[in-house]
Amino acid sequence: MFTNYLKVAWRNLIRSKWAGAINILGLAIGITASLLLFVIIQYEMSFDKFQSHYNEIYRIVSKDKYPDGFDYNPGVNNPVPDAIAADNLPFGEVVPVKSVYNTQVNIYEQGEKSGIPDKYEIDYSLYTTPDFADLFDLQFATGTIENLANPNVIILTKTTAEKFFGDWEKAENKSLEFSNGLKLAVGGIVEDIPDNSNMFFDMLVSYQTVRSNPDIYDFDFESWGSLGSDNQLYVSLADNADIATAQAALDGFTKKNFEGRGTSEKSLLLQPYSEIHFDQQYGSISGSVTRLSTVNTLVIIGLFILVMASINFVNLATSRAIGKGKEIGVRKVMGSTKTQIIFQSFGETFLSVVLATLIGVLGATFLLPFLSLIADVPEKMDFFQPVIMGFVGVLVLTLTLLSGFYPALVISKFKPIHALKSRFQPNQFGGISVRKALVVVQFAIAQILMISTIIAIQQMNMVQDADLGFTKEHVYFVEVPFDTNTERRIDYFKQELLSNPSVTTVSLASDVPASDNNSLFNFYFDGKSEDVPFPAYAKFGDENYFKTYGIEFLAGGPYQISDTIKEVVINETMAKRLLIEDPNDAIGKQFRLGMMKEWATISGVIKDFTVNSLRDEIKQLVIAPKKDFYRVVGLKMDQNASLESIASVEKTFEKVYPEQIYHGYFLDESIQKFYESEQKLALVFKIFAAISILISCIGLYGLVSFMISQKVKEIGIRKVLGASVSQITYLLTREYFLMVLLAFFIAVPIAYWMMERWLENFAFKIPFSTGLFVIVMICSLLITGLTVGSKAIRSALANPVDSLSDE
Structure with missing residues (x-):
C-alpha cells in the first residue's frame, strides 16, 4: 500500500513539474541552511564531551570583590596548588596547568647548538604534572605520562613531532630548545587532541621545569599576591565528597590563606569543566570560547528557516489542491476512505521532503568547506557523522508531519460532488485566513532577520570607525624576545x-x-x-x-x-x-x-x-x-x-635576532581581530536574512497564485465591466501590503529584544533609531510589491474571454 502511495505521489509530482519544483526548491533551501547551522551548533555543543571524566572535572577560579565591583580570573594565586595539596582538601586529583602561547622551538642539527636552527612556533604549550592524565584523556603512542615528573621533559602530539623531526617515531629521546635557551628532552608522543577541546595543546611540558629554572621562568611559588590567568588549577572530587562539601572546604582554605591580604575579598570557586566553553567571564586555558547567546541565536535562526520552509510547503500544497479536486472526488466515489486520502497526501509530502532533503544534503556538503568563513569551526569537517545523519532523519520525519498534516486535512475534507464539478468555496481549502496568517509569520521572521542584520552591520561599522583614543593608522609593531x-x-x-x-x-x-x-x-x-x-x-x-x-x-x-x-x-x-x-x-x-x-x-x-x-x-x-x-x-x-x-x-x-621567528603586525589589523566572532555573526545574519527573504517570496508567490486562481472569473467580469489594469492590480495586492505591515509590527519588538541582548556584549553600542525600522518596512513593501505585483499585473492583463469561456 505504501509503495502505491509513493507511485501515485511520483506521478502527481511529474504531472505538475513547475509547481512541484518550486515547492521542493523552497524546502531544499531551508534544509540546506538548517543543516549548515546544525553542523555549527553540534560542533559548539560537542566541546570536550569526548573526555571520559567530562562531568567530574572542576576548575578552581578566583573572584575578587572590591568596594566598587568584582574582578574575575580563571587562574589561582601562585602558591594555591601546593597549599591545597598540602591541606588534604576533599579532592581526588589536584592538577596545576600553566599555559604559554606562541612558544618558539629551535631544532639544531644533530642536537648541537651551532649555526642558525630550524625555527618553529607552537600555539599552545601546557605545563603540568603526571596527574594530568588522571583527569584528561591522553593516548600515548610512545613514552608515558610519568616522564612529566622530571624537569626539562616535554611530551609532543604526533603532528608537532612530525613537524619537528619529520617522523614522530623518531622523536622520542630527541632534544629541542626553546628560544629562551632552555633545552628539553622528548619524553613521549600522544595522539593529537581534537579541535573541539578547551584543553587543547601541541606540547605538554613538565611542571618541574618551571620549578627547576627560576632564572628563566619568573614565577614565584611563594607569592600569594601573584595571580595570572595562565596559572590554572583543575581538580576532581574525592570519592566521599560532593560539590557542596568541597566548596565549603575551599571557602575555609580561602579564609585561612587570604583573609587580611590585599584590599579585596577573595573567593575561590569550583567551576564545572562542562561550563567552560560558554563562559565569557572566565574564559578557557586554550581552545575557543563561544557565547551561549550566539549558539541560541543560531538555533533560533535555524528554526526560523525551517518554519518558513514548512509554511511555504503548506501554502503551495494547498494552492495545488484545487487542481487535484477531480482526482480526490473520483477516489472518494470509488470508495477511498478519509484515512486513505490522508495517507496519500502524506505520501506526496514525504516524497517531496525526501527529494528536498537529498538536494539539501548535497548543497550542505558542497558548502561545508566554506563554513569556516562564517563560523569558528575547523576548515575540514566530516559531514556524514552519526549525529548529523540522525538529525537528517529526524528532519525528514518532522517536516513530513509538520508540512503534510494541514494539506492532508484540507484534501480529505473535499466533498465528492463539489470536487467533481470543480466548485469550491475558499473555506474548503482550510480558510484563506489561515494561509494569510502563515504568510504574516513568514514575513515577520524575514523582517526580524533584516532588522538584526542592519543593527549588526551598523554596530560593526561603529566599532571599525570608532575613535579609540589613539592612532591606529600607519602604526606597525614587532614582537621581540x-x-x-x-x-x-x-x-x-x-x-x-x-x-x-x-x-x-x-x-x-x-x-x-x-x-x-x-x-x-x-x-x-x-x-x-x-x-x-x-x-x-x-x-x-x-x-x-x-x-x-x-x-x-x-x-x-x-x-x-x-x-x-x-x-x-x-x-x-x-x-x-x-x-x-x-x-x-x-x-x-x-x-x-x-x-x-x-x-x-x-x-x-x-x-x-x-x-x-x-x-x-x-x-x-x-x-x-x-x-x-x-x-x-x-x-x-x-x-x-x-x-x-x-x-x-x-x-x-x-x-x-637571527634565531627568532619574526612577528610583525599593523595595529589596525590587530585590533580588527578582536571582533572576528561578531563579524562572522553579522555575516550569518546577512546570509540567512537573504535566504529568509527568498523563501518568503516563494511562499508569497504561492499564496498569490492560489488567490488569483480563485478569482480568475471575478477578474474577467471586472474587466468586461470596465475595470482598469491598475484597479485590478490594486484589488489583488492591497491585502498583501496590509499583511506585510502587520508582520512588521510583530517583528519590531522581537527583533528589538534580540538585538538589545546581543548589544549587551559591548560597552559602546549604537542607539536604536526609528529610521532603521522604517528602512526595513520600506524594503519589505518593495519586495512584496515586486513579488505580488508581477503576478497580479499578468492576471490583470489576461484576456477576459479565456477566463469566462467555460461559463
Whole structure:
C-alpha cells in the first residue's frame, strides 16, 4: 500500500513539474541552511564531551570583590596548588596547568647548538604534572605520562613531532630548545587532541621545569599576591565528597590563606569543566570560547528557516489542491476512505521532503568547506557523522508531519460532488485566513532577520570607525624576545629602525595600547601606606610611547627617559577614581605600584583610550617605563611607507635576532581581530536574512497564485465591466501590503529584544533609531510589491474571454 502511495505521489509530482519544483526548491533551501547551522551548533555543543571524566572535572577560579565591583580570573594565586595539596582538601586529583602561547622551538642539527636552527612556533604549550592524565584523556603512542615528573621533559602530539623531526617515531629521546635557551628532552608522543577541546595543546611540558629554572621562568611559588590567568588549577572530587562539601572546604582554605591580604575579598570557586566553553567571564586555558547567546541565536535562526520552509510547503500544497479536486472526488466515489486520502497526501509530502532533503544534503556538503568563513569551526569537517545523519532523519520525519498534516486535512475534507464539478468555496481549502496568517509569520521572521542584520552591520561599522583614543593608522609593531641580563639587543634594534627613512618614531613597550592583555596591580597613592581599594591596570613603555601611538595629554606630559619607574602617567578614568576632578591637580602626586619599593611622581594625565576592546568599559590605567618588561617595538610609519619599508624592518629584525621567528603586525589589523566572532555573526545574519527573504517570496508567490486562481472569473467580469489594469492590480495586492505591515509590527519588538541582548556584549553600542525600522518596512513593501505585483499585473492583463469561456 505504501509503495502505491509513493507511485501515485511520483506521478502527481511529474504531472505538475513547475509547481512541484518550486515547492521542493523552497524546502531544499531551508534544509540546506538548517543543516549548515546544525553542523555549527553540534560542533559548539560537542566541546570536550569526548573526555571520559567530562562531568567530574572542576576548575578552581578566583573572584575578587572590591568596594566598587568584582574582578574575575580563571587562574589561582601562585602558591594555591601546593597549599591545597598540602591541606588534604576533599579532592581526588589536584592538577596545576600553566599555559604559554606562541612558544618558539629551535631544532639544531644533530642536537648541537651551532649555526642558525630550524625555527618553529607552537600555539599552545601546557605545563603540568603526571596527574594530568588522571583527569584528561591522553593516548600515548610512545613514552608515558610519568616522564612529566622530571624537569626539562616535554611530551609532543604526533603532528608537532612530525613537524619537528619529520617522523614522530623518531622523536622520542630527541632534544629541542626553546628560544629562551632552555633545552628539553622528548619524553613521549600522544595522539593529537581534537579541535573541539578547551584543553587543547601541541606540547605538554613538565611542571618541574618551571620549578627547576627560576632564572628563566619568573614565577614565584611563594607569592600569594601573584595571580595570572595562565596559572590554572583543575581538580576532581574525592570519592566521599560532593560539590557542596568541597566548596565549603575551599571557602575555609580561602579564609585561612587570604583573609587580611590585599584590599579585596577573595573567593575561590569550583567551576564545572562542562561550563567552560560558554563562559565569557572566565574564559578557557586554550581552545575557543563561544557565547551561549550566539549558539541560541543560531538555533533560533535555524528554526526560523525551517518554519518558513514548512509554511511555504503548506501554502503551495494547498494552492495545488484545487487542481487535484477531480482526482480526490473520483477516489472518494470509488470508495477511498478519509484515512486513505490522508495517507496519500502524506505520501506526496514525504516524497517531496525526501527529494528536498537529498538536494539539501548535497548543497550542505558542497558548502561545508566554506563554513569556516562564517563560523569558528575547523576548515575540514566530516559531514556524514552519526549525529548529523540522525538529525537528517529526524528532519525528514518532522517536516513530513509538520508540512503534510494541514494539506492532508484540507484534501480529505473535499466533498465528492463539489470536487467533481470543480466548485469550491475558499473555506474548503482550510480558510484563506489561515494561509494569510502563515504568510504574516513568514514575513515577520524575514523582517526580524533584516532588522538584526542592519543593527549588526551598523554596530560593526561603529566599532571599525570608532575613535579609540589613539592612532591606529600607519602604526606597525614587532614582537621581540625578552633580553637577558647579559644581553641587551632591544636598544640596538631600536637604533637600527630609526635609521629607516620610512620610520618616524619608535617606542619600546610591554604592549600596544589596545590588546587582550591585562596586567593588574595593587597600588598606593599620595604617600599613604594603605592600598587603594581598587586595582590599577598597567602598561609599560618608554618616553616615546605617547608620541608613537598618538595619545593625547590632558595635563602635564610624558615622563623623562628612564629604564625604571621614576615617573608615571595615568589616564583620566584613574584620576576620577582617585577623586581628582581637575587633571592638573594630579601632576606631582606620588604613586607606587605594589611591586615598586620607591615612590614615583605623576608626570601627566592622558585622555582615556580603549585598552582592550569596545566590549569593555574604559579601565583605570597607569603607564610607566620599565625596560625589563619590554616585548613590543612600535613604529610610526611615514604615510608613504611601502611594502619594501616593512620588508626592511623584517631584515633588520633578522640581523639582530637571527634565531627568532619574526612577528610583525599593523595595529589596525590587530585590533580588527578582536571582533572576528561578531563579524562572522553579522555575516550569518546577512546570509540567512537573504535566504529568509527568498523563501518568503516563494511562499508569497504561492499564496498569490492560489488567490488569483480563485478569482480568475471575478477578474474577467471586472474587466468586461470596465475595470482598469491598475484597479485590478490594486484589488489583488492591497491585502498583501496590509499583511506585510502587520508582520512588521510583530517583528519590531522581537527583533528589538534580540538585538538589545546581543548589544549587551559591548560597552559602546549604537542607539536604536526609528529610521532603521522604517528602512526595513520600506524594503519589505518593495519586495512584496515586486513579488505580488508581477503576478497580479499578468492576471490583470489576461484576456477576459479565456477566463469566462467555460461559463
